[in-house]
Amino acid sequence: MNEHLMKHSNNQEDFVYMATHELKSPVAILKAYVQMMSLKMNKAGQTEYLFITEKMDSQLDKLLNIISDLQDVTQIRSGSMNYHFSEFNINDSLRNCADAIAASNPELEIEFSLCNPDPVIKGDVDRIEQVLTNFINNGLKYSRQHKFLKFSSVVDDGYLKVSITDKGMGIPSDKQPDIFKRFFRVGTPEQHKLPGLGLGLFISKEIIDAHLGEIGVDSRIDEGSEFWFKLLL
Numbered sequence: 001m002n003e004h005l006m007k008h009s010n011n012q013e014d015f016v017y018m019a020t021h022e023l024k025s026p027v028a029i030l031k032a033y034v035q036m037m038s039l040k041m042n043k044a045g046q047t048e049y050l051f052i053t054e055k056m057d058s059q060l061d062k063l064l065n066i067i068s069d070l071q072d073v074t075q076i077r078s079g080s081m082n083y084h085f086s087e088f089n090i091n092d093s094l095r096n097c098a099d100a101i102a103a104s105n106p107e108l109e110i111e112f113s114l115c116n117p118d119p120v121i122k123g124d125v126d127r128i129e130q131v132l133t134n135f136i137n138n139g140l141k142y143s144r145q146h147k148f149l150k151f152s153s154v155v156d157d158g159y160l161k162v163s164i165t166d167k168g169m170g171i172p173s174d175k176q177p178d179i180f181k182r183f184f185r186v187g188t189p190e191q192h193k194l195p196g197l198g199l200g201l202f203i204s205k206e207i208i209d210a211h212l213g214e215i216g217v218d219s220r221i222d223e224g225s226e227f228w229f230k231l232l233l
Contacts, residue, residue: 020067020074027067031060069199073182076206083124083210090162091118093125094151097132101149105140111150119153119160121231127207131215132164134200135227139166142225155233163228171219179217180205204229 038053075081091114098110139149143166150165171179178184185198208215208229219225 020070024064024067024071027060027063031057031064034060069203072203073199076203081206081210083127085122085124087120087122088125088128089118090121090128090160091115091153093129093132094153094162097129097136098149098151100133101136101140105147107147108140109146109148111148113150113152113154115153115155119155119233121160121233123211123231124207128211131204131207131229132162134204135164138200138227139164139168139225142166142168144168148224158233159230160233161228161230163226165224165226167224170221170223171217171225172221173219176217176219180215201227 034053034056038050038057041047041050041053072081094112094114098112102108102110136149140147146167148167150163152161152163152165154161180201181198182202183198184202205215208231211231213229213231215227215229217225217227
């Protein structure tokens, strides 16, 4: 019976991985066409309907992110997620992620509290920045009118702690232990209306676990949340 269930589960994961792999290419091509359309409309001075292509491009980004998350989850469950470790400056990663999100969110207030000198750690820079991006997207999604993010890094007792703090809705204390579980979503009526599969934080935990680190959240309702991870220097 267990062998049958395992085979069924593996078949499901194989199907999800193949389906998302086949979906990613046409969606990426569609995104390229939308961007080309925007450029041509700009050059022709036909800016009246540019907001439509901008919204299309934004929605395609969301779809590509969902596809990537599903691919990551299947790789995690099959033990085939790849990592490429090298030394990198974590403060540079925080600045890069902040610049990227500020470009698409001009109303966002950003604050930095970065340790000095800049700490150099060994890890997979792309995967660590994926964690930071998940923290950022989570903070923005659950913010209300005032969009604020604080990027922090601190070295203490041989550990590096990196955190991103928002001033959003907050997470009930009884839900916080489950926030990094696969498909988990906070079930308050206001938060349940927001889009998402509940995979970003699960993937983030798997990435930090692969770096032999620790991940967590400190949050209060209506005050905001601090998502953080710690890595050994």
